[in-house]
Amino acid sequence: MSAAVAADDELDRRLVMATQSGLPLVPRPYHQLGEQLGIPADEVMRRFRRMLDSGVIRRIGAVPNHYAIGYTANGMSVWDVPDERVDELGGRIGALDFVSHCYHRPRNPPAWPYNLFAMTHGSSRQEVLDKVARIAALLGADCRASDVLFSTKILKKTGLRIGG
Amino acid sequence: MPEVVEARSIDAIDRAIIDRLQGDFPICEQPYAVAAAALGIEENELLARLQRLLETRVLTRFGPMFQVERMGGAFVLAAMRVPEADWDRVVSTVNALPEVAHNYRREGEKSSDFNMWFVLATELRDGIERTVKRIEEACGLPVYAFPKIREYFVEMKLRVRR
Numbered sequence: 588m589s590a591a592v593a594a595d596d597e598l599d600r601r602l603v604m605a606t607q608s609g610l611p612l613v614p615r616p617y618h619q620l621g622e623q624l625g626i627p628a629d630e631v632m633r634r635f636r637r638m639l640d641s642g643v644i645r646r647i648g649a650v651p652n653h654y655a656i657g658y659t660a661n662g663m664s665v666w667d668v669p670d671e672r673v674d675e676l677g678g679r680i681g682a683l684d685f686v687s688h689c690y691h692r693p694r695n696p697p698a699w700p701y702n703l704f705a706m707t708h709g710s711s712r713q714e715v716l717d718k719v720a721r722i723a724a725l726l727g728a729d730c731r732a733s734d735v736l737f738s739t740k741i742l743k744k745t746g747l748r749i750g751g
Numbered sequence: 752m753p754e755v756v757e758a759r760s761i762d763a764i765d766r767a768i769i770d771r772l773q774g775d776f777p778i779c780e781q782p783y784a785v786a787a788a789a790l791g792i793e794e795n796e797l798l799a800r801l802q803r804l805l806e807t808r809v810l811t812r813f814g815p816m817f818q819v820e821r822m823g824g825a826f827v828l829a830a831m832r833v834p835e836a837d838w839d840r841v842v843s844t845v846n847a848l849p850e851v852a853h854n855y856r857r858e859g860e861k862s863s864d865f866n867m868w869f870v871l872a873t874e875l876r877d878g879i880e881r882t883v884k885r886i887e888e889a890c891g892l893p894v895y896a897f898p899k900i901r902e903y904f905v906e907m908k909l910r911v912r913r
Contacts, residue, residue, distance in 0.1 A: 657912020
């Protein structure tokens with residue numbers, strides 16, 4: 588890595604560290620960050636736009652505590668589907684409007700036979716189970732085994748934390 | 752769930768803030784003023800409400816959501832099968848590590864007995880393997896890592912349910 592690239596990345600990294608717990612709640616937050624980091628506000632905004640474009644920032648906004656807004660049942664549905672079909676099926680399940688996350692992950696047999704994960708949320712376990720049943724219907728015979736793991740306690744939730 | 756916050760004080764404006772400000776927050780000189788105008792309220796009211804929603808933990812954060820993999824880091828889901836008798840000890844050992852970003856207890860509807868699920872976030876990709884080893888040594892239990900092979904969809908935007 589060249590020194591110039593390192594310095595460029597270092598500034599992004601400092602912006603990440605300055606905002607990972609949140610954006611300042613002041614009328615001109617990007618200006619405040621600029622003052623904090625000793626760079627012009629325009630540079631802060633340019634870097635935020637660039638990080639949004641490149642996907643380093645997924646989005647900027649409110650992150651609700653989903654229990655507090657009524658989603659008390661959160662189920663991670665897991666599925667064993669043929670590896671050669673997982674991309675097609677993952678794409679279709681990810682497109683369902685009630686699935687918030689959908690991934691292909693490795694199996695670890697025999698303890699863990701599942702290779703497709705889809706998160707669903709609801710106001711009750713039954714609502715989540717109904718949604719999971721819709722996924723099962725969509726998978727049909729491609730589903731060889733499945734389970735739903737409900738979260739029953741948040742043990743820790745700090746989110747991303749870099750740099751001490 | 753013991754962590755449930757009393758959301759008694761969410762009114763229609765709060766609901767609009769939560770539902771409509773989960774993304775696309777503007778990058779401009781006075782972004783709160785722009786966002787407030789779109790919601791039909793004043794800038795200072797939006798700021799005060801966000802402050803309160805954060806204090807009452809209706810919101811866990813307000814700001815950018817970073818994708819650590821795009822910065823050279825790693826974000827990996829991992830799980831353990833923890834015997835009940837060992838539960839408290841393992842929770843404190845795992846939670847004490849700064850690399851553990853979230854940790855949830857989960858219970859399978861059917862046969863799965865993986866009851867502890869956490870996300871490891873490290874600044875460097877090779878940090879994951881080291882952290883997994885440290886947890887295994889400290890807890891005396893195997894850790895199963897489930898790095899994503901492919902992401903089909905991620906969008907955690909939920910509308911207020913009350």
